[in-house]
Amino acid sequence: MQKMLIKGGTPLNGTVRVQGAKNAALPVMASAILLKGQALELDNVPDLQDVRTMAELLQRLGAEVSFTDGRMKISVPEDLEWNTPADLVRKMRASSLVLGPLTARCGKTVLPLPGGCAIGSRPIDFHIKALRAMGARISLRNGAVYAETDGRLKGANVAFDFPSVGATENIMMAAALADGSTTIENAACEPEIVNLANVLRGMGVPIFGDGTPAMRIMGQNFLKSSRASVVPDRIEAATYLVGGVISGGKVKVEGIEPQMLAAALQKLEEAGAKLTLEPDSITAEYAGKLSAVSIKTMPHPGFPTDAQPQFMALLSIADGTSVIQEGIFESRLRHVPEFNKTGTKIAVQENTAVIEGVPEIKGAEMFATDLRAGAAMILLGIAAEGVSKVGNLDHVWRGYEDIIGKLNSLGAKIKLIEE
């Protein structure tokens, strides 16, 4: 197995540029499915495992995808395949984002149900309920979703029990080609939702209220070629900022607006970091001590669940006892036993972690349980005395472009080994 070998105890100092957001690139790439004989051109696309999987999925459906130096062009023919390739869909949960656009554009889709993972069962019942409200006939059998519609989907008034990011994105894309207008109540408000809305606007879809819980999409019967940029990755930015503080150093992340991660920055400051905010960059500096804070992960603009493991790592060496409540996923605390191998003192009660800060942690061998937990384990290894190893790196490659190069450029001592 490939592992990272991390020699800890060195502060991180310096500047890194933020990549394009994985969670913006994936839905935006899926929106190209809505085009017929047109093309979607994107820049600032991060070179990640999941992005390459989505590109391969689009190619298997019949699109042409070119991708070099962050620039991507997706050329879509008149006809696309509607039967999605199970091998790729099972590899990436975000494949569920093709359900809405493919059903709207082909009138028919078969999508193997994306499996659950370490952070939860990842159901798509909200997606299915909303597509049914738009006139799709959907059945679930032998582990797949079968969707069909006679003619175009119909605009509908959709209300979500929970502001699901993926469900909001799927319905936005389905509504773009629907007959009539669609309203979404309790829509997700993440910056990645606004990015998708801007891409759809570029294709000729009038959209109102994106970034707020109430959205309206005016369906069109033809969408045109468009060009757009992928927004910066606020979670990658938060990861490097925590890295600077947990290691006793000072890190600047460039190419990110502070507003995109306001809730996370507020907690970083509460924990004792010294922040410097500029329109297009953020600097976080260790300022002599770390204090316990309480966090509850919430839908945007609340504290992002994708930054939860990284902040748990930081708080594990703060003075005092912190509490983190995971309010989004039903089991996103699986990384705690791995963290505790380094001497952290974290206890889990249902969806709450109680973190008793310790003065120092020792290097240990850890195995990533999901993408963000893997990144957090790397940060623990950098902060710990001695040597650490992190395995199950496939999780990490899915969402962090050149993470070893970026961390080593800040002074980390990380190399890849085979064991």
Ligand code: EPZ
């Ligand atoms: C997106 O996942 C992100 N992934 C996740 O990032 C992120 O953690 C999550 O949003 C929350 O912000 C991508 O954008 C590709 P949800 P998604 O639908 O859309 C429940 C990362 O590390 N739910 O907002 O799957 C669900 O189980 C990943 O980059 C239903 O019950 O998240 C969860 O508890 C991890 N039924 C909650 O809602 C549904 O039909 C939020 O899920 C849909 C969701």
